[in-house]
Amino acid sequence: MSSVNSSSAGSDVVTALRGPGSISIRNVSQTYGNGAEAVTALGPVDLDVPPGEFLVLVGASGCGKSTLLRLIAGFEQASVGDVAVSGGSPVPGVTSGVVFQQPRLFPWQTVGGNIDLALKYAKVPKTQRAQRRNELLDRVGLADTGDRRIWEISGGQQQRVAIARALAAETSLLLLDEPFAALDALTRERLQEDLRTVSAQSGRTSVFVTHSADEAAFLGSRIVVLTKRPGRVALDISSALPRDGVTPEELRGSPEYAALRAEVGHAVREAAAA
Numbered sequence: 438m439s440s441v442n443s444s445s446a447g448s449d450v451v452t453a454l455r456g457p458g459s460i461s462i463r464n465v466s467q468t469y470g471n472g473a474e475a476v477t478a479l480g481p482v483d484l485d486v487p488p489g490e491f492l493v494l495v496g497a498s499g500c501g502k503s504t505l506l507r508l509i510a511g512f513e514q515a516s517v518g519d520v521a522v523s524g525g526s527p528v529p530g531v532t533s534g535v536v537f538q539q540p541r542l543f544p545w546q547t548v549g550g551n552i553d554l555a556l557k558y559a560k561v562p563k564t565q566r567a568q569r570r571n572e573l574l575d576r577v578g579l580a581d582t583g584d585r586r587i588w589e590i591s592g593g594q595q596q597r598v599a600i601a602r603a604l605a606a607e608t609s610l611l612l613l614d615e616p617f618a619a620l621d622a623l624t625r626e627r628l629q630e631d632l633r634t635v636s637a638q639s640g641r642t643s644v645f646v647t648h649s650a651d652e653a654a655f656l657g658s659r660i661v662v663l664t665k666r667p668g669r670v671a672l673d674i675s676s677a678l679p680r681d682g683v684t685p686e687e688l689r690g691s692p693e694y695a696a697l698r699a700e701v702g703h704a705v706r707e708a709a710a711a
């Protein structure tokens with residue numbers, strides 16, 4: 438390789454590791470409590486996530502998935518090691534949008550009102566907010582529900598509003614902590630399908646936490662399985678499944694999806710038993 442090529446490859450790597458939407462986890466561990474009460478929940482973990490990746494963190498209950506997500510969100514500081522988002526320290530509400538298992542919407546606001554508040558918080562000029570709100574609701578399949586009250590819509594629709602609200606912030610990173618776990622199987626599949634499309638369209642980096650090997654195989658462009666507590670990386674694989682050009686039915690029915698689901702499921706069971 439010539440020196441010109443190697444230096445441009447080097448700068449590509451730096452951009453990928455420090456650019457908007459990148460995540461760098463360096464020797465990170467997280468311990469809660471002190472002395473005899475101390476619980477090491479996570480680590481050590483090293484991960485580099487380039488911009489645009491859809492990373493799924495999967496593992497048994499209590500293995501530290503949410504802990505890692507909270508560190509990436511900046512809700513907590515790591516006991517050991519460094520977490521960088523877009524090349525800097527994560528700042529809650531600024532460097533990433535977050536979707537939780539429960540939608541956590543403002544119940545006294547309408548659907549549109551919830552999105553407006555997020556746009557206002559993101560400092561989107563007032564004159565642009567109505568158009569942005571409508572685009573976001575359209576993107577999550579809620580085009581005609583802007584005037585509905587939160588209690589008038591279903592749990593699945595509320596979670597769609599939560600995703601639209603997280604997208605409103607226009608952060609380069611979207612963090613999702615078991616967002617579909619409380620939903621019925623059909624609604625969950627539908628939201629998985631829509632999230633796959635929405636994330637591909639938005640080009641954002643996503644980190645999605647789940648217990649489910651099926652969900653991990655369907656959604657992830659990359660899948661990381663964590664060991665039982667303290668969570669460490671047991672498996673780190675890229676998915677070869679197509680991100681577009683296939684219907685969800687074709688994808689779910691393909692032998693490649695079945696093989697990936699089986700591989701992830703096997704790794705989760707092994708990691709939980711080890």
Ligand SMILES: Nc1ncnc2c1ncn2[C@@H]1O[C@H](COP(=O)(O)OP(=O)(O)OP(=O)(O)O)[C@@H](O)[C@H]1O
Pocket residue numbers: 469470476477478496497498499500501502503504505648666
């Ligand atoms: N603030 C805290 N104080 C003490 N222990 C904590 C705290 N947060 C998490 N833990 C412990 O750290 C471990 C990892 O928790 P975490 O919620 O990250 O796991 P998880 O993989 O997301 O679990 P689940 O899938 O059940 O949500 C658990 O044993 C949990 O009890």
